[in-house]
Amino acid sequence: MAKEFLTDEMVEEEIERLQNSPLVKLARKEERIRNARRQYMYTLRMYEKKGKSLEAEGITMDILNEMNLGLEEE
Numbered sequence: 001m002a003k004e005f006l007t008d009e010m011v012e013e014e015i016e017r018l019q020n021s022p023l024v025k026l027a028r029k030e031e032r033i034r035n036a037r038r039q040y041m042y043t044l045r046m047y048e049k050k051g052k053s054l055e056a057e058g059i060t061m062d063i064l065n066e067m068n069l070g071l072e073e074e
Contacts, residue, residue, distance in 0.1 A: 018024050
């Protein structure tokens with residue numbers, strides 16, 4: 001089977017066609033949503049790790065609430 005030769009013009013036309021394809025738009029949106037959810041999960045994992053560290057240092061939610069009240073009064 002012989003290789004198909006694509007001219008630069010043919011490549012540009014195909015890129016334009018694909019950019020306008022609703023199927024490409026659908027796949028891109030799904031990928032953005034999936035990546036955003038993964039990023040959110042990584043952020044939550046980071047907070048959990050930080051929370052464990054704070055807990056090990058004896059920091060509690062009550063202590064943080066008291067610190068926050070002090071800031072609101074200023």
